[in-house]
Amino acid sequence: MILLVTGGSGSGKSAYAESRCMELKMQKMLYVATMEPFGEEGERRIARHRKLREGKGFETLECYTHLEEAAIPAGAVVLLECLSNLAANEMYSDDGRKDDVVGAVMEGIHHLAGKAEHLVIVTNNVFSDGISYDDSTKEYQRCLARVNAQTAALADEMVEVVAGIPIRVK
Secondary structure, X not given: OEEEEEEOOOOOHHHHHHHHHHHOOOOOEEEEEOOOOOHHHHHHHHHHHHHHHOXXXXXXXXXXXXXXXXXXXXXXXXXXXXHHHHHHHHHHOOOOOHHHHHHHHHHHHHHHHHHOOEXXXXXXXXXXXXXXXXXXXXXXXXXXXXXXXXXXHHOOEEEEEEOOEEEEOO
């Protein structure tokens, strides 16, 4: 089963994704963290997520780029958090694949889906704030939109979390 969870910043999508993983009651749960720790704000966000996961049985694997190389135990529940960070890393990091961000991210998702018993993927809705961005950010948004659309097509289920309320889309 592949589940895609989307929502805006602070919507509760991470908590929802974690709870869905825990409902599956699998022996092995792997949290694939994609946020590179840049600066104090990044460190705070990572610490907050680690605290929220504490005691839930997740093993954490940090994977900022090249998701297709991640060592995934067969039969596990895998929570990928999140596509927006992964796409940004592939686009802007020194070891990212800037020429094919969408292909790189999708290759990684297919890799995870081929190994995991269940795959829960979190992504962000970064498209509706009404702000006009520079060309580089617009290109990032276009890449993430394509990744989100391809992942949604691949998913068995899709949920948008709005103000902590999960709304089933697919």
